[in-house]
Amino acid sequence: MKTKYISAPYLLWMAIFIFAPLCLVVYFAFTDKRGNFTFENMSALSTYAPVFLRSIILAGVATVVCLVMAYPVSYFMSRMKANRQKVMMMVIMLPMWMNFLLRTYAWMSLLERNGLINKFFGLFGMGPFNMINTNGAVILGMVYNYLPFMILPLYSTMVKIDHSLVEAAQDLGGNLYHVLTKVLLPLSLPGITTGITMVFVPSCSTFVISRMLGGDSAFMIGDLIDLQFLGNSYNPHLGSAMSLVLMVLVLLCMSVTNGFADDDSEGLL
C-alpha cells in the first residue's frame, strides 16, 4: 500500500479542476479581450477602492460582533456537563440546516418597513424604524449567518482549558477582567484566530447578504465580481482582477491571524 501512485486519478483531477482554474484567474486578470498582456484591469480597480474598503469594514465589524457574542456562549458551553454540551452544540448548529438564503430572506420580512419587528414596536406606539437596506442590516445578516462558525472553534479550544487555572486565578485575587485577559484569552487564542478567519472570509466575499438586506446602499466585492461574470457588465478580465485581489486579501488576513497563533496545528480548520 505504501504506493503514492494510487492517488494519480485524484492528482489529475486536482490539476484540472483546482490548479488550472486558479491559473486561469491569474491569466485573465493580466490579459485583455484579444489575449494580450496588460495591466489595465489592475489599474481599473482603483475606481472600485471604496467598494473594497466598505467590504473590509463591514466584514470586520461583523467579525468583531461575532467574537464578542460567541465568546460567552462558548465559555458557558464548555463549562456544562458533557451531555448538555452535546445538546447545546446541536441546538446552535441546527439553524444551519435550513438553507441560508431562506433564513436571510426571513430576515427581510423581519426588518422591512412594514415588517414584523416594526409591527411589534408599533404595538407600543414606537417606530417605524428604518432597518432594511442599511449597512447595519448587512452586518446583522453576516453575524447571523456566520455566528456558529465563530462558536465552533472557540468552544473546541475552550473545552480543553483546565478549569482549575481559572479558579487559581480567582483564588489569587484576579477579578473578571484579569481572569479574562491573563488566563482565558491567551489560552483560547488558537480558537479566536480560527474563528476570525472563518467569519471574515465568507463575510468579506458575500454577495447574497448585501443584495438581500443591503439594497443598493451596500455594494460589496462579491456583487462586483458577480456583475462581471453573470451580470450586465460582462467582463471576465476585470472580474478576474477583482477576484485575484480578493484572494490576496484573504491570504493576507489568514497569515496575519495565523501569525498570532503559533500553534499552527489547528490553524486551518
Next chain:
Amino acid sequence: MKILKKLYWVFVLAFLYMPIFVMIAFSFNQSKSRTVWTGFTLKWYVELFKNEAIIKAFFTTLIVAVIAATVATVLGTIAAVGIDAMKNWEKSLVINISYMPVVNPDIITGISLLLLFNVFRQWFDFDFGMGTLIISHITFNVPYVILSVMPKLKQMDYRVYEAALDLGCNPTQAFFKVVVPEIMPGIISGFLMALTFSIDDFIISYFNSGHAQTLPVAIYAMARRRVSPEMYALSTIMFLVILTVLFAVNIKSIKDEKKVTR
C-alpha cells in the same frame, strides 16, 4: 449573575431561531404575504407537490449531491491513501493545493470553474447544466473527504496491513480487508460532510448550474420577486426531517455512553 447568564442564552437562541420560526409560521399562512398573518392553512403543503419547478429543483439537488458525494468519497479516499505515502515536500504541495477550495472564498472557486468550463467550451460542445454542476460539486467536496480520512490513516497501525500481506493477502485484498474497515469512520463522516455541503451550496452552483436549477439557486431566483410559500413548506418539512434524525442519533449516542460508563 445567573439571571444574566440565562438572559444571554435566551437572547442568543432567539437571535438564531427567530427567522426559522418566521419561516415555519408563514408556511401555514393563508395569503402569500410574508408579513401579514391572515389565517391558518395547510394548502401550501398540498400545492408543494403540484409545483413542478420546486419538485424538479429538489430532485436535481438530491441527484447532484448523491453523485458528487459518492465520487468525491472514492476519489478523496484513494487520494488520502496516496498522499499519506508521499514524502515531505510532495505531501505538503499536494495538501496545500487540495485545500485551496476550503481556504478560498466560495465565489472564487465558483468563478474560476466558470472560466475553466468556458475555455473547455471552445474545444468541446457542451452546455452548462448537470455535468458542470456535478464536476464543480465533486471539486469542492474532495478536500473535506481527504480532511476526514487523513487522520484515520495516521492513527492506523501500519503493521496490521503488513501482517495481512504476510498471511497471504495480495495488496488489493489487504487494502479492502484491513485498511478500508480501519478508516471507515473517516470515510463515512467525509461522505456525510460532502453530502450536506453539496445540498447546501449556493454560490458555486450559482455560477456553474446553467439551466439546471438546484433548490438554493431556485430560491435565489425567487427571492428577487417573492419566495413562494410552497418553498417555506418544503423547507419546513426538510427541517423537521433533519431535526428528527439528529434527535434520534443524539439520543442513541447518549444512551450508548451511559451503557459504557456503567
